[in-house]
Amino acid sequence: TNFWSGVPQGPPDPILGVTDAFKRDTSPNKVNLGVGAYRDENGKPYVLESVLKAEDILHQKKLDKEYLPITGANDFITLASELAYGKDSKPLQEGRIAVAQSISGTGALRIATGFLSQFYSGPKVLYLPDPTWGNHVPLAEGVGIKVQRYRYFDKKTVGLDFNGMKEDIKNAESGSIILLHACAQNPTGIDPTQEQWKELSELIKAKKHLALFDMAYQGFASGDIIRDAFAVRYFVEQGHQIILCQSFAKNLGLYAERAGTFSMITSSTDEKERILSQVKRVIRPLYSSPPVHGAQLVATILGTPELYEQWLTEVKKMADRIISMREKLYNLLVELKTPGEWGHIKSQIGMFSFTGISPEQVQALADHAHIYMTKDGRISMAGLNEHNIQYFAESLSKAVK
Ligand code: PLP
Numbered sequence: 231t232n233f234w235s236g237v238p239q240g241p242p243d244p245i246l247g248v249t250d251a252f253k254r255d256t257s258p259n260k261v262n263l264g265v266g267a268y269r270d271e272n273g274k275p276y277v278l279e280s281v282l283k284a285e286d287i288l289h290q291k292k293l294d295k296e297y298l299p300i301t302g303a304n305d306f307i308t309l310a311s312e313l314a315y316g317k318d319s320k321p322l323q324e325g326r327i328a329v330a331q332s333i334s335g336t337g338a339l340r341i342a343t344g345f346l347s348q349f350y351s352g353p354k355v356l357y358l359p360d361p362t363w364g365n366h367v368p369l370a371e372g373v374g375i376k377v378q379r380y381r382y383f384d385k386k387t388v389g390l391d392f393n394g395m396k397e398d399i400k401n402a403e404s405g406s407i408i409l410l411h412a413c414a415q416n417p418t419g420i421d422p423t424q425e426q427w428k429e430l431s432e433l434i435k436a437k438k439h440l441a442l443f444d445m446a447y448q449g450f451a452s453g454d455i456i457r458d459a460f461a462v463r464y465f466v467e468q469g470h471q472i473i474l475c476q477s478f479a480k481n482l483g484l485y486a487e488r489a490g491t492f493s494m495i496t497s498s499t500d501e502k503e504r505i506l507s508q509v510k511r512v513i514r515p516l517y518s519s520p521p522v523h524g525a526q527l528v529a530t531i532l533g534t535p536e537l538y539e540q541w542l543t544e545v546k547k548m549a550d551r552i553i554s555m556r557e558k559l560y561n562l563l564v565e566l567k568t569p570g571e572w573g574h575i576k577s578q579i580g581m582f583s584f585t586g587i588s589p590e591q592v593q594a595l596a597d598h599a600h601i602y603m604t605k606d607g608r609i610s611m612a613g614l615n616e617h618n619i620q621y622f623a624e625s626l627s628k629a630v631k
Contacts, residue, residue, distance in 0.1 A: 245264055245265075245364070248264030248604055249265060252264065255600050259599070259618075260602070261600065261602065261613060261614075261621070262610075262613055263603040263609040263613040263614070264602050264603055264604055264613075265610055266581055266582070266610060267612065268450075268483060268581070268612045269610075269613055270615075276483055276548070278482060278541065279540060279544060280482075280538075280540040280544055281482060281484065283537055283540070284527045284530040284534075284537060285527065287534075288523075288526055288527065295522065297518075297519050298519045298520055298522050298525070299519065300330075300513050300519050301329070301330035301513070302520045302525060303522065303525045306489075306491075306525040306526070307491055309529055309532035309533050310329075310476060310478075310491045310528060311329050311491065313455065313459075314445065314448065314462060314476050314493070315459075315466060315474075316456070319466060320467075321496075325502070326495065326497065326498055326502050327495055327496070328493060328496055328502045328505040328506045328509060329493040329494075330493070330509050330510075331489075331491055331520045331525055332475070332476075332490040332491055332520065333488045333490065333517065333521070334478070334487075334488040334489060335445075335476065335477030335479060336365060336490075337488065337490060338476060338490045338492040339365075339369045339444065340516070341492040341509060342492055343356075343370050343372070343375055344373055345494075345505075345509055345512050346373075346407060348512070350407070350440070352404075352438075352440065353403045353406055354374070354375050354376060354407075355375070355378055355403065355406045356377055356406075357380050357398070357399065357409060357439075358370075358377060358378070359379070359383075359395070359409070359410075359415065360380065361417055361418065362382075362411070362415075362417075363446075366409060366444075378402065378406075380394075380395055380398035380399055381395050381397070381398050382395055383418050383420065385586070388574040389577075390420050390421075395422075395430075396429070396430070396433060399437065402437065404437050404439070405437075405438050405439060405440070406439050406440070407439070407442055408434055408440065409443075409444060410430075410441055410461065412444065412445035412446075412448065412459070412462050412474075413445065413448065413451040413461065413580065414450065414458070414580025414582075416580070417582050417604070417606060418578070418608075419581075419582045419583050419584055420574075420577075424460055427461045428464065431464060431465050431468045434470065435468065440471070440472075440473070441470050441472045442473045443465070443474045444475050445458075445459070445474060445475065446477040446479065446480060447477075447480050447481065447580050447581065448476070448481055449542075449545040450580060451549065452549060453547075453549030453550055453553070454546070455542065462474060466495060473492070473495075474492075474493045475491075476490050477489075478524065481545050482527070482531065482545075483548075484528070487521070487523060487527065488520075488521055489524030489528050548612075555611050555615070555619060556578070558619055559572075559575050559611075559623055560572050562619065562620065562623035563626065566624060566627040567627075568623075568627040568630060568631070569630055569631060570630060581610055581611060581612055582609065583608070583609050584606070584607060584608050585607045585608070586607060587607040587626070587629065587630060589606075589607075591629045591630060592606075592607055594629050595625055595626065595629050598625075598629075599621075599629070601625055601626075
């Protein structure tokens with residue numbers, strides 16, 4: 231018997247498909263702007279010095295490979311929470327944040343949706359920004375949570391549709407779950423201002439919505455870990471019982487190590503314990519317990535003052551290189567008299583820039599210039615460097631003329 235003849239071919243992953251097309255291209259000029267990972271000045275993957283030093287320290291310690299507890303390594307989750315919430319965070323000091331180590335940011339989101347699908351007493355509807363990171367949809371729908379959208383991107387201004395966003399959040403059924411990108415929104419690179427975050431906090435509170443923060447880029451956005459945590463910390467100060475999904479993939483360059491946390495503000499230590507007991511029951515059948523090495527690297531860096539300082543410098547260096555590419559690209563597009571307004575390239579933040587070009591223009595860039603990006607016109611700024619930026623600007627300019 232053949233059991234599997236009825237399995238249909240699944241659609242290709244839209245982002246990995248870009249990388250495949252790039253790999254097949256034999257042109258020496260080819261540029262891959264699809265990938266969501268940092269690249270150095272020479273277009274190469276980058277391992278942070280602080281990470282290499284932490285590797286040495288761990289190697290010398292000759293640690294064992296015993297299982298971690300279901301919720302992960304205690305030193306890691308404590309240090310990671312301090313980084314996200316700030317050491318002086320009230321709920322942190324009062325011991326009422328339920329935290330579990332997760333398989334990076336994706337795994338944190340999966341714990342969140344798994345927990346919410348079982349225990350959330352409000353409407354099981356997750357509001358996502360339009361557009362958002364593609365994986366958010368199956369992460370919710372896979373566990374029976376309904377997905378809705380709130381307006382986010384304004385095509386006309388290539389900026390934030392703040393009024394549309396507020397209106398949709400206001401019109402959502404009271405108690406809905408609102409997913410917010412803490413900083414460096416993926417894919418648009420457009421974030422609310424601090425004043426806008428304050429308004430959102432009030433609105434979400436008034437509607438008794440639950441705020442679910444996805445923080446995949448702390449420090450990587452502006453180069454400043456405190457500034458990038460503004461929204462999360464402000465909401466917590468304002469008394470929101472937020473859920474936070476934290477990733478160390480980008481800011482520590484630990485993509486494949488899968489280090490992250492899921493956390494939730496609760497109202498008491500007793501409630502925290504009850505929630506953790508159920509979080510463990512979400513995690514256990516998924517993967518039993520998390521991997522140890524990435525968590526040890528993060529804990530070593532965050533817990534060793536000299537490595538921590540070095541990491542702060544390195545994360546700023548990555549952010550600054552991206553910011554300088556934004557400046558340069560903008561200037562080149564203006565110099566080349568490219569039709570349109572390109573100020574958004576400079577004002578957007580984080581790994582990505584939403585160029586605003588059409589799918590046909592994206593295709594033309596791939597076909598004629600060997601430049602690859604996702605269909606929505608999103609480019610990874612990290613894929614640009616001194617060697618290819620002139621070529622990219624000229625090609626983009628040509629494509630829109
Ligand atoms: N959330 C957003 C918005 C992202 O852009 C990403 C990665 O691209 C993630 C979450 C999760 O990444 P990871 O699972 O590698 O931590």
